[in-house]
Amino acid sequence: MLTSVRSYHGEPVKLLVGAEPVIFYVHEEVLTRSSIFLRTALKDKWEEGQSRQIKVPAEDPVVFHDYVHWLYHAKIHCPSVDAETCYSPMLLLYILADNLLDTACQDRVVDALLLHMRDKAPDPGDPGASPTRWFPIGFDVDLVYENTPKGSFLRRLMLDTHLYQGTSNWIRNPELASLNVESLADLSAGLLDKVYRVHAGAVLDKPEQFDAQSPCVYHKHGADKRCGADKQVAEKGKDAPDQDQDM
Numbered sequence: 001m002l003t004s005v006r007s008y009h010g011e012p013v014k015l016l017v018g019a020e021p022v023i024f025y026v027h028e029e030v031l032t033r034s035s036i037f038l039r040t041a042l043k044d045k046w047e048e049g050q051s052r053q054i055k056v057p058a059e060d061p062v063v064f065h066d067y068v069h070w071l072y073h074a075k076i077h078c079p080s081v082d083a084e085t086c087y088s089p090m091l092l093l094y095i096l097a098d099n100l101l102d103t104a105c106q107d108r109v110v111d112a113l114l115l116h117m118r119d120k121a122p123d124p125g126d127p128g129a130s131p132t133r134w135f136p137i138g139f140d141v142d143l144v145y146e147n148t149p150k151g152s153f154l155r156r157l158m159l160d161t162h163l164y165q166g167t168s169n170w171i172r173n174p175e176l177a178s179l180n181v182e183s184l185a186d187l188s189a190g191l192l193d194k195v196y197r198v199h200a201g202a203v204l205d206k207p208e209q210f211d212a213q214s215p216c217v218y219h220k221h222g223a224d225k226r227c228g229a230d231k232q233v234a235e236k237g238k239d240a241p242d243q244d245q246d247m
Contacts, residue, residue, distance in 0.1 A: 013042065014053045015064075022061035028052075030071050036101035059099065063092045070105055076112035086116060087136040088143065094154055095147045103220040104228050110157065110218045117161065118211055135161050137170050141178035150182070153218045158183065163190045164210035 012025040032039040041048040048054045056064065066089060069077045076093065078086040090109050097105035113136070120131035136144075141158045148154050162170060171177050171187075178184060216227050 011052065015056060016053070017056045017059050017064045018061045019057055021055070021057070022064075024061075024064065024068060026068055026071065033071065034102045034104040035097075038100060059096055060092065063089070063096050066093050067096055067100075067105065070108070074108070076109055078112075078116075086134075087113065087140045090116075091136065091140055091143055091154070095143075098148065106154075107215075107219040107221060107228055110153070111215050113157065114215050114218075117165075133165075135165055137162075137166075138176045138178055141183050142180045145178070145180040145183045153220060155183075155186070157218045159186050159190055160210060162187055163194065164207050 010028055013028050013031050015024040015026060015031075016022070017024060028042060032042060038054065040046075041054050042052070043049045066077050069075065070093070076090060078089055090113055094106050094109040097103075097109065117133065117135055120133055122131050123129045136158060141162075144152070144154050144158050169176065178187075219227060221227060
């Protein structure tokens with residue numbers, strides 16, 4: 001679907017992505033729409049702005065391809081049809097968007113992650129079993145903690161997933177458990193807080209609360225700003241791209 005005619009006008013910007021560069025061409029208006037890093041890099045006072053060429057050697061071309069897909073289509077693409085392995089590409093996209101200072105992309109990835117968590121999907125190892133819910137655990141949690149700073153909203157989402165939806169098997173089974181020291185420390189503290197609240201007579205949080213809360217809890221737009229998802233829905237028909245997740 002053509003979302004904005006003017007987005008395809010003008011000379012594209014050349015991007016060299018990865019240690020062994022893969023070349024991407026992206027229209028400047030699309031490229032600079034939400035990334036502070038890329039918008040700043042293309043200012044005339046910088047070499048990148050004068051040459052219209054940006055080098056991004058630290059990023060993975062496969063992940064950057066997913067980012068370009070989001071820039072043009074406003075859809076979070078998951079290349080895997082396997083519910084269990086769909087999280088890693090989305091988490092990597094969130095991390096790339098963090099590096100590019102693109103909070104809009106990060107918030108939409110969070111929406112896609114939550115949508116995926118709340119849905120039921122077949123077990124790829126047991127096609128005859130009833131559909132079940134799948135969550136990011138183990139490797140995915142390690143991936144998040146190794147690539148995000150303390151206080152990250154994505155870390156909070158991983159922690160809440162374990163506190164609200166997790167089972168003891170997520171920790172006891174070495175194939176499922178996170179091995180990251182920081183994640184284990186956060187999980188231990190969170191579990192102790194729950195035990196303390198129970199002893200204090202508080203009602204224990206229920207798994208349903210995780211599903212009921214707003215995705216904005218994990219967004220980066222801040223409590224004083226309108227959610228970008230709501231804004232884009234309101235602006236449909238005014239060159240606003242469709243926000244459906246491509247999963």
